[in-house]
Amino acid sequence: MPDPVRRIIEERGEEAGFTALKRTATILSESYREGCSAALARLPAAERTAAYLVTRMPATYAAAFRVLGEVRERLGDTSIASILDIGAGTGAASLAARHWFPGAALTMLERDSAFAEAARAFLPDARILSADVTKLDAIPSHDLIIAAYSLGELTKSVAHRLWQSARVLVVIEPGTPAGFTFIHKIRDGLLAEGAHMLAPCPAETLCPLADPDWCHFAARVERSSLHRRVKDAQLNYEDEKYSYIALAREPVTLPGARVIRHPQHHPGLIVIETCTAAGLRTQRITKRTKEDFRAARHCSWGDTWK
Numbered sequence: 407m408p409d410p411v412r413r414i415i416e417e418r419g420e421e422a423g424f425t426a427l428k429r430t431a432t433i434l435s436e437s438y439r440e441g442c443s444a445a446l447a448r449l450p451a452a453e454r455t456a457a458y459l460v461t462r463m464p465a466t467y468a469a470a471f472r473v474l475g476e477v478r479e480r481l482g483d484t485s486i487a488s489i490l491d492i493g494a495g496t497g498a499a500s501l502a503a504r505h506w507f508p509g510a511a512l513t514m515l516e517r518d519s520a521f522a523e524a525a526r527a528f529l530p531d532a533r534i535l536s537a538d539v540t541k542l543d544a545i546p547s548h549d550l551i552i553a554a555y556s557l558g559e560l561t562k563s564v565a566h567r568l569w570q571s572a573r574v575l576v577v578i579e580p581g582t583p584a585g586f587t588f589i590h591k592i593r594d595g596l597l598a599e600g601a602h603m604l605a606p607c608p609a610e611t612l613c614p615l616a617d618p619d620w621c622h623f624a625a626r627v628e629r630s631s632l633h634r635r636v637k638d639a640q641l642n643y644e645d646e647k648y649s650y651i652a653l654a655r656e657p658v659t660l661p662g663a664r665v666i667r668h669p670q671h672h673p674g675l676i677v678i679e680t681c682t683a684a685g686l687r688t689q690r691i692t693k694r695t696k697e698d699f700r701a702a703r704h705c706s707w708g709d710t711w712k
């Protein structure tokens with residue numbers, strides 16, 4: 407995350423006080439684990455916001471950063487002039503979007519005024535709409551509409567409404583079976599409506615991943631020392647798991663394959679599990695194919711492959 411953003415997060419965390427921050431962060435994490443955010447709304451706004459900033463925003467930013475980087479690469483140009491971030495929270499996805507599409511006009515829609523106020527500090531030039539997306543008569547048209555970790559709190563029908571107003575729609579959800587099921591339903595519904603795949607799938611065919619497996623990826627997140635203390639964590643990083651879908655009105659060139667697990671490294675052999683247009687494939691790359699082996703050494707879970 408940009409340094410000024412990190413600094414503001416640290417300040418907000420310190421201001422809230424360690425005891426309150428820790429208590430609120432625990433409630434926050436239990437609420438999200440149980441898929442129910444109602445308890446959060448009853449917490450004091452300053453503590454709720456500080457806990458989100460310190461313990462969740464770095465992770466949701468990391469996931470959005472990776473996803474939007476992929477979207478930018480697939481689109482191949484910078485024709486995105488307007489971006490709408492639905493359920494923008496404290497602005498994580500908008501900040502990531504600002505990195506990849508620096509010239510685009512940003513609008514954040516958020517119903518929690520304390521979160522929206524925090525987002526304003528990071529993106530002072532963005533437009534902020536304080537509204538409940540389900541109560542809008544019409545969703546204003548934008549080149550790119552993002553819903554990061556917010557639609558799971560809403561319904562699938564909201565995704566269909568968002569699609570009507572977007573050239574490109576990106577939905578990110580937690581990388582859990584429930585998060586993926588939600589993404590999967592949006593994928594099937596919108597492809598049937600004529601949307602084109604942008605990422606992560608290498609094809610518009612039926613998803614080959616079946617229960618108990620689910621499609622998800624991981625983004626590495628650096629933990630600040632305050633974050634570590636609040637979570638009683640030893641490691642200075644965590645891996646944020648996410649599932650996502652990016653769809654576009656116009657077809658784009660899709661990659662041959664997507665890496666769907668951490669590649670396994672053995673002496674002289676790298677095994678890569680991929681999703682391809684022909685289904686799931688295990689690719690065994692040996693030193694004999696020099697160039698492929700070199701590429702495979704730098705290949706990570708979530709990357710494209712041939």
Ligand SMILES: C[S@@+](CC[C@H](N)C(=O)[O-])C[C@H]1O[C@@H](n2cnc3c(N)ncnc32)[C@H](O)[C@@H]1O
Binds near residue numbers: 495515
């Ligand atoms: C888990 S947070 C995610 C925030 C941000 N997108 C991120 O990635 O960090 C979900 C956000 O969606 C907002 N939200 C949920 N339902 C909403 C609705 N109906 N209208 C507007 N915002 C909503 C919540 O207030 C909350 O800020």
